[in-house]
Amino acid sequence: MDGFPRAASFSLINVTFYALIIYGNIKFLFPRYYETGKKLQYVLYVIGLLIACGLARGFLMITLYNAFFPEKPETWSFGTAVNFVLAGFLTYMLSFIFRIAIAYFDLKQQSEKILAQKSQAELNLLKSQVQPHFLFNTLNNIYYEAYREAPRTAGLIERLSDIMRYFVDESLKDEVSLQTEILFIENYIALEKIRIRHETEIHFIKKCNGDASIPPMLLMTFVENIFKHGIDKSSNHNIIDISLVHHDGYLSFQTRNQIHKKPEKNVSHGFGIQNLRKRLTLLFGTKFELTIDHTDPYFTAFLKVPLS
Numbered sequence: 001m002d003g004f005p006r007a008a009s010f011s012l013i014n015v016t017f018y019a020l021i022i023y024g025n026i027k028f029l030f031p032r033y034y035e036t037g038k039k040l041q042y043v044l045y046v047i048g049l050l051i052a053c054g055l056a057r058g059f060l061m062i063t064l065y066n067a068f069f070p071e072k073p074e075t076w077s078f079g080t081a082v083n084f085v086l087a088g089f090l091t092y093m094l095s096f097i098f099r100i101a102i103a104y105f106d107l108k109q110q111s112e113k114i115l116a117q118k119s120q121a122e123l124n125l126l127k128s129q130v131q132p133h134f135l136f137n138t139l140n141n142i143y144y145e146a147y148r149e150a151p152r153t154a155g156l157i158e159r160l161s162d163i164m165r166y167f168v169d170e171s172l173k174d175e176v177s178l179q180t181e182i183l184f185i186e187n188y189i190a191l192e193k194i195r196i197r198h199e200t201e202i203h204f205i206k207k208c209n210g211d212a213s214i215p216p217m218l219l220m221t222f223v224e225n226i227f228k229h230g231i232d233k234s235s236n237h238n239i240i241d242i243s244l245v246h247h248d249g250y251l252s253f254q255t256r257n258q259i260h261k262k263p264e265k266n267v268s269h270g271f272g273i274q275n276l277r278k279r280l281t282l283l284f285g286t287k288f289e290l291t292i293d294h295t296d297p298y299f300t301a302f303l304k305v306p307l308s
Contacts, residue, residue: 006068008268009064009068010061010064010065013057013060013061013064013153014057014061016058017053017057017088018091018276019072020049020053021049021050021053021088021091021092021095022091022092022094022095022098024049025046025049025092025096025099026093026095026098026099026102026151028047029042029045029046030096030099033045033146035103042230043216046092048224049092050085050088050089050092051085053083053088054081054084054085054086054088055081055230056085056265057084057088057202058076058080058081058083058084059076060077061084062074070234089276116243118189121300122252133229133264136195139155139157139160139161139164140161142157143157143158143161156190156191156194159187159190160187160191162183162184162187163184163187163188163191166180166183166184166187166216170184170216171216172216173216174215175213175215175216175308176213176214176215176216177210177212177213177216178208178209178210178211178213178214178244178246178251178307179201179210179211179213181214181216181218181219182206182210184220185219185220185223186204188220188223188224189202189204189223192227195227195233196231196234196238197234198234199236199239200231200239201238201239201242202242203239203240203241203242204242204243204244205241205242205243205244205245206244207243207244207245207246208244208245208246208251209246212246212307212308213249213307213308214251214305214307216307218276218279218303218305219244219253219303221272221273221275221276222253222255222303223242223255224272225255225272225273225301226240226255226257229299229303230257230259230260230299231257232260232262237258238257238258238287239257239258240255240256240257241255241256241257242254242255242256246307249281249303249306249307250304250306251304251305251306251307252302252303252304253256253302253303253304254300254301254303255300255301256298256299256300256301256302257298257299258297258298259294259296259297259298259299273290273292273301276290277290280305282304283305284305284306287305287306288303288304288305288306289302289303289304289305290302290303290304
């Protein structure tokens, strides 16, 4: 009725301040204060926002109205200010309800996603349990078949089965019994000896309590290095010394093998020891000892850790 320019001017002022209240709450105040538990600050800032927006909108609306209709001027009063602030409060309440609804649906969507991931994880766990046990059963069948014809081969199959069972059942634990770890090392040594042409002389001294607990796979790095770098497959004079001693609350593990002259590319011992040192630091802080000695003609590795 008052014409497009006047109507557009009033609408622009209203929409601007309503948008300021709505997005000021949804995008800034709600996530920064309400969702972080700062409820009192949130309420104070909302009150400040509503008063500021209400007074500013009222002042602009009355000023614009008086400019368009000077013959019927509006006067500013306390009641007028309250009306503008209350109108802004109603807009704020709608934005608050809308933001709560968004938060609810976001939470519901996240919950559904977590449930789907949980279901998938449980399914994957069931699959991971079924596949190894199927393999173990197959190995057992092969073992019984081989035992009648080749007992030595059957024994190696049994050791392989024990190693795989260790990886599936034990290696994911925080700690395993020392006896379990020793059995794993002995099985590994027995399988590695198959690849060596000549007989290897291995002395494994065990003076420890098998019921004590250590982190899994803690001793294997030294043993792996022996068979990677400390064995001359063409020689019939390979001597390996391994000792595992428990004394005064500490477990000492030492390996010693001869240093064989090999091409430069095959000499590196680096990454396994480096990774072991990092893992020991995470597990024991500074309460461990790790030394490597290359004094010719022997390579000696020594590890000392507190035993629980």
